[in-house]
Each structure stands twice: as C-alpha cells, then as structure tokens.
Amino acid sequence: MPGQGNTQGQLTLDGLPLQTPNTSGEGHFKQQLSLTDLTFIGLGAIFGSGWLFAASHVSAIAGPAGIFSWLLGGFAVLLLGIVYCELGAALPRAGGVVRYPVFSHGPLLGYLMGFVTLIAFSSLIAIEVVAARQYAAAWFPSLTEAGSSNPTTIGWLLQFALLCLFFGLNYYSVRTFARANNLISIFKFIVPLAVIVVLFTFFNPQNLTTQGFAPFGLSGVEMAVSAGGVIFAYLGLTPIISVASEVRNPQRTIPIALILSVLLSTLIYVLLQLAFIGSIPIEMLANGWQGISQAFSLPYRDIALALGVGWLAYMVVADAVISPSGCGNIYMNATPRVIYAWARTGTFFNVFTRIDSGSGIPRPALWLTLALSVFWTLPFPSWEVLINVVSAALVLSYAIAPVSVAALRRNAPDMPRPFRVRCFALLGPLSFIIAALIVYWSGWRTVSWLLGLQIVMFFVYIAFGRMVPTQHLSLMQQVKSSLWLIAFYALIIVLSYLGSFGGSGILKHPYDTLVVAISTLGIYYWGARTGVPAAQLRLEEDDE
Numbered sequence: 001m002p003g004q005g006n007t008q009g010q011l012t013l014d015g016l017p018l019q020t021p022n023t024s025g026e027g028h029f030k031q032q033l034s035l036t037d038l039t040f041i042g043l044g045a046i047f048g049s050g051w052l053f054a055a056s057h058v059s060a061i062a063g064p065a066g067i068f069s070w071l072l073g074g075f076a077v078l079l080l081g082i083v084y085c086e087l088g089a090a091l092p093r094a095g096g097v098v099r100y101p102v103f104s105h106g107p108l109l110g111y112l113m114g115f116v117t118l119i120a121f122s123s124l125i126a127i128e129v130v131a132a133r134q135y136a137a138a139w140f141p142s143l144t145e146a147g148s149s150n151p152t153t154i155g156w157l158l159q160f161a162l163l164c165l166f167f168g169l170n171y172y173s174v175r176t177f178a179r180a181n182n183l184i185s186i187f188k189f190i191v192p193l194a195v196i197v198v199l200f201t202f203f204n205p206q207n208l209t210t211q212g213f214a215p216f217g218l219s220g221v222e223m224a225v226s227a228g229g230v231i232f233a234y235l236g237l238t239p240i241i242s243v244a245s246e247v248r249n250p251q252r253t254i255p256i257a258l259i260l261s262v263l264l265s266t267l268i269y270v271l272l273q274l275a276f277i278g279s280i281p282i283e284m285l286a287n288g289w290q291g292i293s294q295a296f297s298l299p300y301r302d303i304a305l306a307l308g309v310g311w312l313a314y315m316v317v318a319d320a321v322i323s324p325s326g327c328g329n330i331y332m333n334a335t336p337r338v339i340y341a342w343a344r345t346g347t348f349f350n351v352f353t354r355i356d357s358g359s360g361i362p363r364p365a366l367w368l369t370l371a372l373s374v375f376w377t378l379p380f381p382s383w384e385v386l387i388n389v390v391s392a393a394l395v396l397s398y399a400i401a402p403v404s405v406a407a408l409r410r411n412a413p414d415m416p417r418p419f420r421v422r423c424f425a426l427l428g429p430l431s432f433i434i435a436a437l438i439v440y441w442s443g444w445r446t447v448s449w450l451l452g453l454q455i456v457m458f459f460v461y462i463a464f465g466r467m468v469p470t471q472h473l474s475l476m477q478q479v480k481s482s483l484w485l486i487a488f489y490a491l492i493i494v495l496s497y498l499g500s501f502g503g504s505g506i507l508k509h510p511y512d513t514l515v516v517a518i519s520t521l522g523i524y525y526w527g528a529r530t531g532v533p534a535a536q537l538r539l540e541e542d543d544e
Contacts, residue, residue, distance in 0.1 A: 033247045035257060041333075042261030044326050047188050050233025051269065052131065052300065052320050055276040058228040060293040062221045064207065064277050065214035067270055069224035074266030076225075076438060077234045079431040080398045081262050082421055085255035086405055089419035092250035095341020097397050102345045104404035104411075104531045108478035109485060111461050112454055113397050114342030120393035121335040122369060125166070126376030127390065128328035129159045135298065135320030151377075159377050162325060166332035167370045171361065184326035191319035192268055195300050198312050199275035207278050211288050219509045223501060226442040232391040234265065246360070255419045272300075279303060332373070336365035392442040392450055399435035400485075402428040403524060407531025429524045436520040437513060440492055443502035451489040458486055473536060484527040491519055 033041075058066035084096075093099045097117055102110035133155050137144035143155035151159060214220065225231050247253050276299060284295060296302040301320070304313035340362040343352035352365045406428050408415060421427060439447065462479065473481075497503045499512035507515060 035253045038247055038253055038257035039260050041330055042257055043265060044188065044330050046234060046261060046265045047323055050229055051192060051272060052323065054229035054233050055273055056293040056296040056299040058224045058230060058273060059277060059289055061216065061228045062224040063211060063215040063289045065221050066224050067273050069221050069228060069230045070269045070273055073225050073230040073234050074262060076434040078262045079427060079434060080401060081258040083401045083405055083431055085258055085419045086417060086421045087401060088254040089250065090415060090417045092247065092254065095337040098338055098341040099344065100404045101400050104407040105481040106473045106478040106532050107345050108461055108482045110345040112457060112485065113400060114345065114348060115457050116393050116454060117338050117397045118342065120390050121331055121338055122372035123376045123390055125328045125331045125373040128324035129162045130377065131324040132162065132321045133159050135317055138301065138317050156377065160374065163370060163373050166329045169329055170333050170366060184322060188319060188323045188326055191315050192272060194312065194315060196271045196275050198309055199279040202307055203278035204282055206282060207280055207285065210282060210285050215289055219500065222441050226391055226438055231395060231438055233269065235391065235394045276303065279307065281306060332369060335369040336362045339365035339368055389446050389450060392439050392446050395435050395438045399432055402432045403527040406528035410528060411531050411534045429521055432524040433517050433520050436492065437516055440496060440516045441501055444496045445502050447492055447496040451493050455486060455489050473532065481530050481532055484523055484530055488523045
C-alpha cells in the first residue's frame with residue numbers, strides 16, 4: 001500500500017547535481033566493501049541450496065543434455081548481469097533492483113518490482129534454512145518428520161535459530177556480515193571442487209548416450225532452466241546490486257564482481273552436472289532418466305554413498321548445512337536494502353528509510369526481513385515448487401533492467417556512464433527475450449498466479465496512487481509509462497495457457513517459444529520508448 005516518501009537530492013538531465021542534506025534516516029550507508037567482498041557475496045549467493053539439489057532434477061527433466069541447461073542459464077544471467085553493470089556503475093544505489101525502474105519509468109514500476117522482489121528475497125532466506133535443516137536431518141533424523149520433509153518442533157526451532165543468527169550478523173555492521181561471509185565461502189567452494197574431482201574418477205562416457213543424449217528433446221533442456229532449479233541456482237546477482245551504496249569504488253568494482261561471479265559459477269555448475277551424469281552406475285539408467293531425482297533426492301550425498309565414498313558424503317552433508325546458511329545470510333543482508341529502496345520510492349512505509357547512524361544498517365527494514373523470513377518457514381509447498389516461483393519472481397525483476405537501460409539512454413543520454421554496454425542494440429532486446437522465455441518456461445501453474453497477482457497490485461496502486469507524494473510525475477504519466485509491463489504480464493499469461501509448458505498445448509513446441517520471443521520483442525521496444533519523458537526525468541543524487 002502506498003506510504004510516505006521523500007524527493008530529495010536530484011540530478012537533472014544536464015548532469016549537474018543539486019546537493020541536499022540527507023534526511024531519509026538517522027544515518028547513511030558506509031562504503032566498506034571491497035572487490036573480494038563483493039565477489040564472494042555474488043558467489044556466496046549463487047552457491048546456496050541450488051547446487052545441492054538441482055543436479056538430479058535437471059537430469060530427470062533433460063537427461064545428459066541438461067549440461068546445456070546450465071550453459072543457457074549462465075548465458076542468460078551473464079547477459080542480464082552485463083546490463084546491470086551499466087546501471088550499477090552509473091547509479092550505485094542501495095536496493096538498485098527496485099530503484100532503477102523508478103528512475104526510468106516512475107514510482108509505479110518501482111512499486112511493482114518492490115513487491116515481487118520482496119516476496120522473492122524474503123522467501124529465499126527461508127528456503128535456504130529449510131534446505132540446511134533437511135540435509136542436517138541426515139545426521140539428526142529428529143529434525144524432520146518421518147516419511148516427509150516437514151520439520152519437527154526441534155527442526156523448526158533450529159531454522160528459527162539460524163534466522164536469528166543471520167539477523168545478529170547483519171545487525172551491527174556490514175563488515176561483520178562480510179567477514180563472516182568470506183570465511184563461509186572458502187569452505188563452500190572446497191566441497192564442490194572435491195565433488196568434481198572425485199566423481200570424475202568414476203566417469204563413464206556411456207552414460208551420455210545410453211538413453212540418448214537428449215531423451216526429452218529441446219523442451220526438456222528449456223524446462224530444466226526453470227523447473228530443474230538451474231536459474232534458481234544462478235540468482236546471486238541482485239545481492240551485489242543491493243549493497244551498491246556500500247562498495248568502495250563502485251564504478252569499477254560492481255561490473256568486475258558481477259561478471260566474475262557468473263563466469264566462475266557457470267564453469268563449476270557445468271562440471272558438477274557432467275560429473276554427476278557420468279558417475280551414475282549405468283544399471284540405474286535401465287529405465288531411463290525420469291526416476292533419477294527420486295533415486296538421488298540428495299544428489300551428491302546419495303551418489304557418493306552409492307559409489308562407496310563415505311568421506312565425500314560426510315563432506316557434502318557438512319557443506320549442505322553451511323552453503324544454504326551462507327546464502328541465507330547474504331539474503332538477510334540484501335532484503336533490508338530492497339525494503340529500504342522500496343520505501344525510498346515513496347510507495348512503501350517511510351519508517352523503512354531509516355538508517356542507524358552508528359552502524360550504517362537500515363535496522364527497521366532488517367526487523368521486517370526477520371519477520372517475513374520466519375513467516376515463510378511456516379508450512380508451505382516443497383522446495384521444488386518454491387524454487388520455481390522464486391526463480392520466476394526474480395527473473396521478472398531482472399527482466400526490467402534492459403528496458404530501464406534503453407529508456408535512460410533515450411531520455412538521459414548525458415548521464416555519466418562509467419561502464420557502457422557495447423552492442424546494446426543487440427544485447428538489450430536479446431536479454432529481455434531470454435528473461436521472458438525463462439518466466440514462460442516456469443509453466444502455467446507458476447505464471448498464472450504470480451503474474452496475475454502483479455496485475456492485481458497494479459490496480460491497487462491506481463486506486464491509492466494519488467496518495468503517493470511524487471512531485472514531478474502525475475498518476476496518469478506513471479500509468480502510461482508502466483502499461484507495457486502489464487501488457488507483458490497479460491501476454492505471458494495467455495501464451496502460457498495456450499502453450500506446452502503446463503498449459504493446454506494448443507501452441508506446440510517449439511512454436512510457442514518462437515511466439516513468446518517475437519511478441520516480447522515488441523514489448524521491449526514499447527517499454528524503451530515509454531519511459532519517463534526527458535523534461536520530467538529526475539535521478540536522485542547519492543543520498544545514502
């Protein structure tokens with residue numbers, strides 16, 4: 001619901017800053033994070049529960065061709081990451097994923113992105129502690145109810161204790177968080193590398209062809225990107241953007257950290273998937289790949305036990321508690337910045353713009369993050385269902401970035417851009433189309449309610465939008481600048497219903513994918529041309 005906002009320190013189109021005192025809170029963010037810190041934040045957010053669960057799901061959906069699912073996911077995230085580099089370097093703002101749409105298209109778009117990003121980020125914290133508890137149950141069965149994945153009372157209390165620990169690490173200073181994250185990350189990467197080395201000693205090349213390299217065709221490769229957990233495993237870029245105001249030399253550090261995180265994670269994920277596929281005992285493939293996710297519900301632990309490498313299984317379980325915990329800690333840090341950014345747009349409650357003067361931490365937003373993450377640990381659908389929803393929600397927020405870049409290039413050509421994406425005329429629309437396809441591949445069940453809810457929130461804003469104290473944009477102009485996004489939502493809902501990914505199947509594969517790509521290309525150019533008009537464009541000066 002719209003709240004109170006402020007419209008201070010602004011940068012006009014000619015690039016001249018108008019400095020004003022910071023009154024958004026009691027203090028300001030402190031630039032304490034280095035390139036190493038930021039790269040570890042990206043890699044730490046990427047290596048959470050995704051790598052621990054996804055291999056068997058990808059294999060069951062795509063077979064050996066699932067390797068290409070990882071390459072496709074990495075390519076998509078790299079494209080979006082490069083686009084984000086231009087925004088992150090030009091406008092290093094806390095919670096940038098929410099604020100960039102405000103700069104390019106107005107508060108209404110920021111409101112929609114704030115809502116969907118808050119759902120995704122806060123639920124991610126809960127997903128990670130649930131994953132840590134599920135793996136810990138391999139050692140302590142009393143944490144999980146027999147015959148199900150639900151926590152016992154003791155198991156839920158463990159999850160709650162982890163959330164409180166993350167809260168404490170993020171409460172006092174960003175340096176406390178960064179040091180803890182760097183230490184955790186070192187162990188997190190030793191174990192995947194050990195898994196790769198050991199499993200390749202059992203590698204059987206026949207596994208790649210025994211049931212056909214692509215037993216489920218191209219649609220299996222595409223579906224694995226969303227439903228198999230591939231894109232979920234890659235989604236670690238937004239925490240880098242969320243802490244942009246706390247980075248030393250952000251114009252250089254942010255682009256390097258973004259690109260390094262994606263390239264390194266893609267290499268490790270492809271090697272992990274290949275090692276997993278090649279080391280499965282060939283007799284277990286007699287009935288095809290469909291049952292692999294059931295046979296290896298905890299993929300790397302289970303296959304280590306099947307191969308008789310007990311010490312590796314022990315290391316995997318230890319890492320399976322640490323990796324999701326480290327990722328959950330990162331999102332406990334990133335989510336308050338998203339809440340802060342949403343409040344800064346003027347479309348969320350103003351109390352969440354307050355920053356503690358001593359620590360530089362947005363503590364009211366941190367308290368709300370803790371409450372939401374506890375809420376998400378209550379009984380909800382399985383890990384597999386939740387990652388599909390979270391993946392689609394985060395990709396939606398990613399998809400806005402190329403449209404924001406295009407609109408700002410059109411309406412603010414003189415804005416300083418320390419990092420400028422080359423060949424953007426090609427990369428901009430391509431990255432938007434790929435993001436749209438990933439959302440579409442999530443399937444009708446996810447698309448229908450997630451995008452439908454966003455359309456409902458659009459009309460809620462229209463009903464209350466006159467309460468939002470924006471000084472330079474009328475409600476009519478905000479609606480005009482955001483209609484392309486609502487058209488995008490409606491289009492994906494209709495095509496998902498007609499398509500072959502959980503829909504009615506009227507549109508057969510690959511024609512449905514082709515229709516999505518062509519139609520969303522038109523949406524991209526619509527969004528790029530309907531940003532905030534140049535005469536009304538205002539970019540906030542760094543007020544953090």
